[in-house]
Amino acid sequence: MESSIEFSQFNSTNVRRVRRVKEFLKKNQLELSTDIELFVVGKEDDNIIACGGVAGKVLKSIAVAKERRGEGIILKLMTELLNAAYNNNQNELFLFSTPNNIEFFRDCGFHLIEECDGEVMLMENSKNLQNYQKKLTKLKKDGDVIGSIVMNANPFTLGHRYLVEEASKRSDWLHLFVVREDASEFKFADRIELIKKGTSHLKNVTIHEGSDYIISKATFPTYFIKDKGMINELHAKLDLNIFRNQLAPYLGITHRFVGTEPYCKVTNNYNQNMKKILADKQSKFQPIEVVEIPRIEFENQAISASRVRKLLQEKNYEELKSIVPPSTYEFLIKNRTLSL
Amino acid sequence: MKLRRSMLFVPGSNTAMVCNAYVYKPDTVMFDLEDSVALAEKDSARLMVYHALKHFVYKDIETAVRVNPLDSPYGHLDLEAVVTAGVDIVRLPKTDSVEDVLAMQEAIEKIEKKTGRTKKTLLLAAIESAQGVVNAVDIARCTPRLMGIALGAEDYVRDLRTQRTRAGHELSAARSQILIAARAAKIQAFDSVFSDVRDKEGFIEEVKKIKNLGFDGKSLVNPNQIYLLHHIYAPSQEEIEWALEVVEAAEYAKRNGLGVVSIDGRMVDAPVVARAEFTLKLAKISGFMGEDDE
């Protein structure tokens, strides 16, 4: 038979086999992404020559041994990965990689969403983005100033409310995106509910459930990025390029509102980056103006979600009441018996 | 008897090979649904082979399919598909006894009846165990549908509890017994695959050896092997010249109403004449005869 490469599947609990994959990746100058649930490995005579992993909707750590490239092994590997993902009920998949691999993955049915700086790119193998853009178009509103906010709200505080109110005042219409990533203490379903309740008095706001196209730090893979110092910047660029080029145009967004970030250096950096990227004249898409709104304070401290969580832990309900809207407070009290 | 020097093994799950095998012109194309197809792909490969068998490119080339054993979840489904599609030969894997063959025959007969297929599907029994070798003679004689028996070396060697070697001594007993059984039953005998596609010399050596033993042909895993094998199986110049003499003598005898064919005063009987005719046919197919030789 022409090919004696055997493929096998196993999940992350199989420590010994995972270690072998890690070694193989290291030899090929790649890291093992730690969130992989399912592995696919191609072996010849008990040597690993190809591997890949499935982490939810994202395919990661895809590699073929240097000396075996050009034989079409990537196609066999990708078939096995797709099979593994589909058997796990994940039909619409994404992958991140370096732009030099775009053609390979195109051959496997993936198409490019965005690439950035020749360092990283995102692809998907479905018409998901197209469908999403069609949906967004239906929600487009007219106006000169169409604002946007991307919010986690973990949970929704008076600080968040202030930001939304200010943005709403300054816009003809405001689109609020809620990050879906359930890596937070508060589940997405609860967070968005609190946001809806806390903004119900505003008449020009559309609340959007965050999509796969807002790339959270958790999703953004770093295993192939050599210069670790670049990770944050690349993540910001990719995420923001997608926002500007693939999402904003369908809603006609002209502005993006963020709260000032006095405490967290990383977030502050992100905000400054955001201004640059969204206004960059090199893109063919309309520039988006970033407006920083100063955070409101309570007792000389900026109100933040982390402060809320701290107060919850300390059971300081008095102070808690002063920094969250009534709807959020009600929720917190009701659920205080739950371990958070 | 049909020339079956080369039997090209084509895994039923390998799309490119299934579509292109006919291009290489082996004497027989053997689609495999058994060991070379992963369990998860058995159903898909079966459908691919079904459609390939019905396709016009395989109309003029002899087709065979190695089905899964009848006692597996796949055997009966395989049989239904390939017999319906009109395969020429069904290869039974792991034939240990006459019962195995008869059971397969019965299953095939049922399907032929159901589909109204008139052309009888032939059988090829693969012997892959010591038990099978011991029963080789009975197996070879048990039904007129059986056109040949073959050695499946991998499983056989495992059954013997040893390993395969390049020289292949571990196979000599099985090869002889299978060959003898086939000849006693007047059917064809086929040797096993040579799987190291990079070892050209080893392959050539093995083909020469099994040709000398008398095997009619061999299973192949790589199209490159077809040309080599056909070349080795081609008759030599001496053999061709001798065959021409014999055939000439036979025609002379016929033309003159003589009862006996003779060359240089020695009698040449019917099997020898048949052999000579076969040699010439083989020579022609091997491209060794120009127009002036005929």
Next chain:
Amino acid sequence: MKVVNSAHAGTLESSDAYIQINPINEDIVEIELESSVEELYGEMIEELIRETLKQMEVSHVHVKIQDKGALDLVLKARLQAAVLRACQLSRNPDWSLL
């Protein structure tokens, strides 16, 4: 035949096709085709898919095909394999419909 589950068949390798089937509510056949020869043969491929599904009496499906230059016989085989998997037919299929 009723398609109950999602299923897939085939590979991404050259000469093959990777086919996914998903059941949908509408009584139609939706086809999503990605092919290296889309411009030349896209219509023919779609026609083949529809015909094959019609013969199997299958509707209410969304079919996604990644074609890597597959012949008709391959497209049919892979499509039928995916359909049978999606219908979870353990008994013998009716070969006259295939």
